[in-house]
Structures are given as C-alpha cells and as structure tokens.
Amino acid sequence: MSILPQLAFVLILGIAGYILSKRIKFLRRNILLGKAETRNDQSESRWKTMMLVAFGQQKMFKRIVPAFLHLLIYVGFLVINLEVLEFILDGIIGSHRLFAPVLGGLYTTAINMFEFLAVAVLVSCVAFLIRRNVMKVERFTKPELKGWPAMDANLILVIEIILMFAILTMNATDQILANREDGHYLALGTLFFSSMLMPIFEGMSDGALVFTERFAWWFHIVGILAFAIYVTYSKHLHIFLAFPNTWYSNLKAKGEMINMPEVTNEVNMMLGIPVETSSDVSAEIGRFGAKDVNDLSWINVLNAYSCTECGRCTAECPANLTGKKLSPRKIMMDVRDRVEEVGKSIDAGGAGFEDGKSLLGDYITKEEINACTSCNACVEACPVNIDPLAIILQMRRYVAMEESGTPAQWNAMFQNMETSFSPWKFSPSDRFNWAEKVKEEEMM
Amino acid sequence: MAEMSTNGQTPEVLFWVGCAGSFDERYKAVTQAFVKILNKVGVSFAVLGPEEACTGDPARRAGNEFLFQMQAVANIQVMNGYEVKKVVTACPHCFNTIKNEYPALGGNYDVIHHSQFLQQLINEGKVTLKGGGEFKGKKITFHDSCYLGRANSVYEAPREVIKALDVELVEMKRCKTKGLCCGAGGAQMFKEPEPGKKDINIERTEEALATGASTIAVGCPFCLTMMTDGVKNQNREADVKVYDLAEMIAKDMGI
Numbered sequence A: 001m002s003i004l005p006q007l008a009f010v011l012i013l014g015i016a017g018y019i020l021s022k023r024i025k026f027l028r029r030n031i032l033l034g035k036a037e038t039r040n041d042q043s044e045s046r047w048k049t050m051m052l053v054a055f056g057q058q059k060m061f062k063r064i065v066p067a068f069l070h071l072l073i074y075v076g077f078l079v080i081n082l083e084v085l086e087f088i089l090d091g092i093i094g095s096h097r098l099f100a101p102v103l104g105g106l107y108t109t110a111i112n113m114f115e116f117l118a119v120a121v122l123v124s125c126v127a128f129l130i131r132r133n134v135m136k137v138e139r140f141t142k143p144e145l146k147g148w149p150a151m152d153a154n155l156i157l158v159i160e161i162i163l164m165f166a167i168l169t170m171n172a173t174d175q176i177l178a179n180r181e182d183g184h185y186l187a188l189g190t191l192f193f194s195s196m197l198m199p200i201f202e203g204m205s206d207g208a209l210v211f212t213e214r215f216a217w218w219f220h221i222v223g224i225l226a227f228a229i230y231v232t233y234s235k236h237l238h239i240f241l242a243f244p245n246t247w248y249s250n251l252k253a254k255g256e257m258i259n260m261p262e263v264t265n266e267v268n269m270m271l272g273i274p275v276e277t278s279s280d281v282s283a284e285i286g287r288f289g290a291k292d293v294n295d296l297s298w299i300n301v302l303n304a305y306s307c308t309e310c311g312r313c314t315a316e317c318p319a320n321l322t323g324k325k326l327s328p329r330k331i332m333m334d335v336r337d338r339v340e341e342v343g344k345s346i347d348a349g350g351a352g353f354e355d356g357k358s359l360l361g362d363y364i365t366k367e368e369i370n371a372c373t374s375c376n377a378c379v380e381a382c383p384v385n386i387d388p389l390a391i392i393l394q395m396r397r398y399v400a401m402e403e404s405g406t407p408a409q410w411n412a413m414f415q416n417m418e419t420s421f422s423p424w425k426f427s428p429s430d431r432f433n434w435a436e437k438v439k440e441e442e443m444m
Numbered sequence B: 001m002a003e004m005s006t007n008g009q010t011p012e013v014l015f016w017v018g019c020a021g022s023f024d025e026r027y028k029a030v031t032q033a034f035v036k037i038l039n040k041v042g043v044s045f046a047v048l049g050p051e052e053a054c055t056g057d058p059a060r061r062a063g064n065e066f067l068f069q070m071q072a073v074a075n076i077q078v079m080n081g082y083e084v085k086k087v088v089t090a091c092p093h094c095f096n097t098i099k100n101e102y103p104a105l106g107g108n109y110d111v112i113h114h115s116q117f118l119q120q121l122i123n124e125g126k127v128t129l130k131g132g133g134e135f136k137g138k139k140i141t142f143h144d145s146c147y148l149g150r151a152n153s154v155y156e157a158p159r160e161v162i163k164a165l166d167v168e169l170v171e172m173k174r175c176k177t178k179g180l181c182c183g184a185g186g187a188q189m190f191k192e193p194e195p196g197k198k199d200i201n202i203e204r205t206e207e208a209l210a211t212g213a214s215t216i217a218v219g220c221p222f223c224l225t226m227m228t229d230g231v232k233n234q235n236r237e238a239d240v241k242v243y244d245l246a247e248m249i250a251k252d253m254g255i
Helices: A004-031 A043-055 A058-062 A064-093 A099-103 A105-133 A148-179 A206-231 A235-247 A261-270 A298-306 A312-316 A328-347 A359-363 A366-370 A377-381 A388-401 A408-420 A435-443 B002-006 B018-023 B028-041 B057-061 B065-081 B092-101 B114-123 B156-163 B200-210 B221-233 B245-253
Strands: B013-016 B086-089 B110-113 B139-142 B215-218 B241-244
Touching: A004 A064, A004 A206, A004 A298, A004 A328, A043 A058, A043 A235, A058 A064, A064 A105, A064 A148, A064 A206, A099 A105, A105 A148, A148 A206, A148 A235, A206 A235, A235 A298, A261 B065, A298 A328, A298 A388, A312 A328, A312 A377, A328 A359, A328 A388, A359 A388, A366 A388, A377 A388, A388 B065, A408 B057, A408 B065, A435 B028, B013 B028, B018 B028, B018 B221, B028 B114, B028 B245, B057 B065, B057 B092, B086 B092, B086 B114, B092 B110, B110 B114, B114 B156, B114 B245, B139 B156, B156 B245, B200 B221, B215 B221, B215 B245, B221 B241, B241 B245
Parallel strands: B013 B086, B086 B110, B139 B215, B215 B241
Antiparallel strands: none
16 A cells, blocks of 8 residues: 555644644734733632533523534534544554454444534534524624624534535445445444435445545545634634633622722822832833733733634623624624734734734724623623623723723713712712701601 | 711721712612611611712723722721721622722722621511511512622522512513613713613613513612613603612611
C-alpha cells in the first residue's frame, strides 16, 4: 500500500494544527486586550458553576424544546468526537478501524451509538434550521443578526448536517464492502441507521464503493478539522469558551456594582478623611469607565467571545421588548467585533486602538446604554453566564465622568443630589416630616 | 437617632427611610404604615431623619461614581458614628446599595428588606393577622422588584407575607427570576424613557391586570409609582389598587 495517504494526512493534520494554534493565540491576545482583573476566589463554587451551567447545561432548560434539541447536538459532539480519535490514529498509522478488532462486539455497540447520535444531531440541526428560517423565532430575526451572523448560524447547522451524512455514508459503504468479503473491511454486524442507507449504494462496483467510503472518511475528518478552524471565526466558539466563561462567572449578588477605588481616594480627600495609600490603586489612572474594549475587563471580552448570539438576553430585556434600541446581545456582538477589528489592525501593524474609532460611539450608541434599567434580566437569561450589564454600566461611567454627556434629566438629578442629598428637589430638613402624621395618630 | 444617642439608648435596628419614603407624597404612606407596625410590635428602632442622605444608587447607575461615593461615604460616616449594626429598609435600591456596595467603602451592616423583616415578625408571632380584612380571599399578584429579586435573590419573603393575609396569590407569567422590570431601575425613574413603541410599566401593568388580581402588591417605591401610573393609564384605578406589603399588613392589623 502506498504511504502517500498517510503522508497527506499527517500534512493536513499539521497544517490544521498550525492554523488553529495561530488562531488560538490571536483570540487569547484579543481577550487580554481587556484590563487585568483577578477573579479566582471561591474556586470550589467556580468549578461547581462550570459543571452545572456549562457541562450540565442547567440554564438551557428554561426553554425545554431548544434545550432538548441542543442537548442532542451537545452529547453528539462530545461522543462522536471519541470516534475522531480513531480517525486520527487510522490516518497516521494507515490502519482501518483500529479499535474494531480490539473491542469486538463493544465496537459495534459504540458505532451504533455514534450513528444514533449522528441521526439525532442531524434531526436537531434540521429542526434548528426550521426554527431560524421558517418559523422565524423572534429572537433570531432581530436587526443585529442581519447578514453575517444569520449566515454564520445557518452555515454551522448545514456543516453539521453534512458531516453527519458523511459518517453514515462511510459506514454504509464500508459495511457493503465488508459483506462482499473484501478482506480489508471488517464486518461489524448490524449497524442500525447506516444499514438503511445501504440500498442506495448496493448497485455500485467495488471500486466505486471504495472511492465513496474513502471520500466520506476524508471528507469527515478534513471537515472536522476545517470546522474547528471555522469555529474560531464564528459565534460557535461557545462550545469551548462556555467552560472558562462560566468558571469566571460573577458569584457576587447581581445587584452589586463594582467599586472604583481610584474615586474612593479622591472622595476621601475631599471629605477630609485620611487616605490610606493602598496598593490596589494603580499609579496610572486610565479613563474613568469604558469608552473602548481596552477599558473593559478581560472577562468582559471573554464574555463577548463566548456569546453564541442565541438572544435569550434580548428576548427578556424590558427595553428591547418595548421597542427601544438596546439589545444586550448586540452589546456583546459589538464588543467582539471591535476587539477583532483592533486585534487585526495591531497584527497588520496598523493603528490598533488609535484608529479614531471606539466601542462607544462607533459601535454602541448612548441611546442604547441609556435605555437600560439595570434589571439583570439579560444576565439571568444567559445560558453561559455572560454579563452585558457590567459593560453597559462601565460605558455609562465613561459618559458621565469623562464626557459629562448624560441626559439632561439625569444631570438635574445629580444636581439635586449634590445640593439637597436627594434625587428630588426637597429640603433635607423636611426628611422627617412624614413622622408628624404618625405622631398625631398615635396621640389620639 | 440623634435623640436616642444623646439619651444613651441603642436601638435594635435602624430604619432606613430612603428619599421616596421621606418625600414622595404617595409613598410616605408606606413609611408611616411600616413605622406603625414597628411601634405596635414594640420594635426598638430609630431613623436618621435629616441626617439621612440618598444612598447614591441612581447616581451610580447613571454613571456618576463621584457623586455616588460622596453620598455613600457621608452616610457611612453617620451610620458608623452611631455604631449602627442592623438596617431595615423598604426600598430595594437602598437595600441593595447598603448591603452590597457600602462594605467596599467601609460600611458593614446587617441589612434586610422590610419584606424579610415583616416575614420574621409574622413567623415569630409578633404580628398577628386577622386575616379577615379587606384582602381576605381576594386575588393578589406580587410584582417582583429587580433589586430585591434577581439582584439579591429575595423571592419568597414577600410572597410569604402576602400568603399570611389569607388571600389568593396569583402569579404573573413573568415572575421571580423571570420577573419583568417596572421600567424605573438603573436611574430610569429620573428621566423619560428612550424612544420605543411602548412604556415598560404599561407592558408590566397589562400583565398584572391579566391575572385578574384586584390588588397589585409591590415592595419597592419605584415599582409602586410605575405600577400605579400603569393602572391609571389603563383606566382601572377604580377596581385595581397598588399597595406596598407594609400597607397591606398595617391595614389588616387595623392600624
């Protein structure tokens, strides 16, 4: 036998590995364009959150139909990838179904299970295509999905369907050849699903069958490698990033806004309170709040790369529901688009962050961030614990403190608070007036 | 508080009234109702009166961190000066800010929302409800406030308080973790909404009215305003009332 296929396989594997490692470095660097933040306390709850939310898909089950379909694809992905191990070993060694003689009957059971999952994935992907393109589920028809994001979603589903067909075709032709006692191919006993495809290929010559079987094998493995690279360009990154993303979840009460120690120092000085020179206040204060992605924390950027654009956040957002421009999903997509733009520019020796553009202004407008009620519905809804609210609030800080660009009514509220310690214009000395009525009643 | 302090008394709990509780014409009734309950039960409590300032919540949510911290640090100085240990408040925004955000600025207190406080009083048998008041057997729905619910995971206390009134508690489709905001959080209370096709409080009020409830119970001053406005907008103020939990308990107690 020629060693050529093995060489070709190793070469393809090497190229794919190289491209993938470049892509991973690019993504990692982009995520770290965000500001440093340490969030690794309570490691026990972090592992638990990751196991429940990412591995166990806990939050998906708020919507049972997509949760079930998604579960099939997810389990299919995890389990069918076990077979990829055999593919790779076969490819390198030049063997065929390396594990079959070792595992015996167990191998047939395993392949049957893979075939069942392949069919389940196929059916789920078709159902998802229908939900997106025929039923037009509302959250998949929002403006931010127009163009590439909608295409990306459909491409992923179509690629998965084709890959699953490749597996089934491969098994069907493989078993016809085995039944013809080819010698190289091993009879595995009944393969429930692919045997249904056998009639299509029965009439083919041995040569055509070998070609089809080999074509399906190569198509599947090269397809998977290509898909792995494609994922790094796609919203589909959540299949990997959901895990670190949930590990780095915010474990504090959702209502808490992170403190700005650099402001605390100034406030203490203004109020004449002795200022401790604490080490956690960095000497160089950048901007207050966030104008661009490098003002955000790296966890915010990780959030953006983990977003698969399902839109559950936007579907729960009170502002979006009532027709305001704000869409939490768009916030996440914008952060990702902006960091990609800057990352590419840096790599090309371009202007990077100094390109005259910024996240706030060129991607996200004030109208959007001003519409947020900070109700945490988006945070609660996200199946992988993304926090769009944290980003919105950091941008509001930039607008208020660096630009003094908050809406006039908020400025009036600020003034009231400065002069009479209440958001409304009342005299502080009237704060206790409500008690008079209670006193009167209790006197009687 | 100042008075008690000069007399050498230490109250068990500080009642944080909040700006709406002090100034809002409608919401002052909630403050009064809660204080009447506390007096009736004989809880040793104090208020800061003119020494209280806004917690700074709306300033922080609108992005003005300086103003927030100015308010917060001043409040913490006052509270630490009186050696306050425990705080109860009827406002979920004050509750969230004092409980979660003051510790980073040196204010550490045991903070509870009045729904939790009322639940404790009921469980301990200190508040005995007649259960025959104007709410008996009526359909009541509870509107979760974001800063009590999702922000701090308090869902059951207000519901336990309502159930103690011997009423029929009906839930809206979007409740608890999925509760829909009234539209006032994140400093929205203090400005007009952005352009859209509907106001959030109308959307929420329609949902509340769809339950057929004759009373919409709330546990937040902003929600009270938004839901009351919503009911007026739907011309239902004659048959649907919006009440705070404390008002409902006080009514039942006949005070």
